Amino acid sequence: MSDLLEMRKVSVTYDTYSGMVQSVRNISFCVKKGETVALVGESGCGKSVTAKSIMGLIKKPGKISKDSEIIFSGTNIQKFSKDQWRKFRGKECSMIFQDALVSLNPTMKIGRQIIENLDNHAKELSKEEKEQKAIEMLTLTGIPDAKQCLMKYPHELSGGMRQRIMIAIALITHPKLLIADEPTTSLDVTIQAQILKQMKSLQKQLNMAILLITHDLGIVADIADKVIVMYAGRIVEEGECREIFYRPAHPYTKALLESAPRLDQNGKQMLRAIEGSIPDMTNPPEGCAFCMRCPYAMEVCAAYIPEEKKISESHRVSCWLMDKRAEREGTNNERSQKNL
Numbered sequence: 001m002s003d004l005l006e007m008r009k010v011s012v013t014y015d016t017y018s019g020m021v022q023s024v025r026n027i028s029f030c031v032k033k034g035e036t037v038a039l040v041g042e043s044g045c046g047k048s049v050t051a052k053s054i055m056g057l058i059k060k061p062g063k064i065s066k067d068s069e070i071i072f073s074g075t076n077i078q079k080f081s082k083d084q085w086r087k088f089r090g091k092e093c094s095m096i097f098q099d100a101l102v103s104l105n106p107t108m109k110i111g112r113q114i115i116e117n118l119d120n121h122a123k124e125l126s127k128e129e130k131e132q133k134a135i136e137m138l139t140l141t142g143i144p145d146a147k148q149c150l151m152k153y154p155h156e157l158s159g160g161m162r163q164r165i166m167i168a169i170a171l172i173t174h175p176k177l178l179i180a181d182e183p184t185t186s187l188d189v190t191i192q193a194q195i196l197k198q199m200k201s202l203q204k205q206l207n208m209a210i211l212l213i214t215h216d217l218g219i220v221a222d223i224a225d226k227v228i229v230m231y232a233g234r235i236v237e238e239g240e241c242r243e244i245f246y247r248p249a250h251p252y253t254k255a256l257l258e259s260a261p262r263l264d265q266n267g268k269q270m271l272r273a274i275e276g277s278i279p280d281m282t283n284p285p286e287g288c289a290f291c292m293r294c295p296y297a298m299e300v301c302a303a304y305i306p307e308e309k310k311i312s313e314s315h316r317v318s319c320w321l322m323d324k325r326a327e328r329e330g331t332n333n334e335r336s337q338k339n340l
Ligand code: SF4
Pocket: 250, 251, 252, 288, 289, 290, 291, 292, 294, 295, 296, 297, 298, 301, 306, 318, 319, 320, 321
């Protein structure tokens, strides 16, 4: 599979009254054609800001650093004009959000909202052809009686149905990349499963890549090919789904996995909260940002950012524990054991 999206050293800051918030810090990753990549991490770790940077939605007081490069199908989209952005959004790359009720226009019928996307990107189609396409897409997303649905307003539909409408709007132009920001968080588990299944099947039919943003590791295990773990604006670990779930290397990834419920434990598993909170991003630590919460922290961790190490061709991690040069004495863990 070749690269569809390549993020190269992307940084995003927000100028606020409390100072410059460093939301995304020097991140690099790729999404291949047809691949599903999950971006995971706690709230505030930079996942959604990363998504917005791909869609060109970073507005003042936000700013993408000048040396950031976002390459989509071989073109640096950072240099797009307004007109190029308009053509890109919704056609090459679409995004769906967590809350469909907020994202859909409450005063406009569903049919109009779906067709509006075609008005922008498929002007050559007649009104009847657009309507037919809308019906086909609604049917593909699992909406029964799609023709009837075109005449309804968002408030007349259930949460699950509204989310399917969002997917239909996003996919009607057959984008190469779908960014799904917590797409099923507000739905109950059964509907969640149905929608994810539908998304996967549409992905196959349209040969589309998905960048899934979520804090739900259950969803990740179900549908992702690759997982990228973010913490305090940086990527701390990246690997194939099974590498992250079976051989996590970063203490933060391990802590995330230990804090998620697992079906194979028959309810006997003790869930562990990750103690502490993410650092103040107006003044993040000089070294590893997880330092204050990490039981394995060493002196070097607070002073220097760990270099990225390759564990396998697809698995990389940024942690001093992976570096032979790091002094292994005096971790927080050992100190607390001595106190016991
Ligand atoms: Fe913990 Fe140090 Fe690794 Fe950061 S670099 S996760 S503080 S061991």
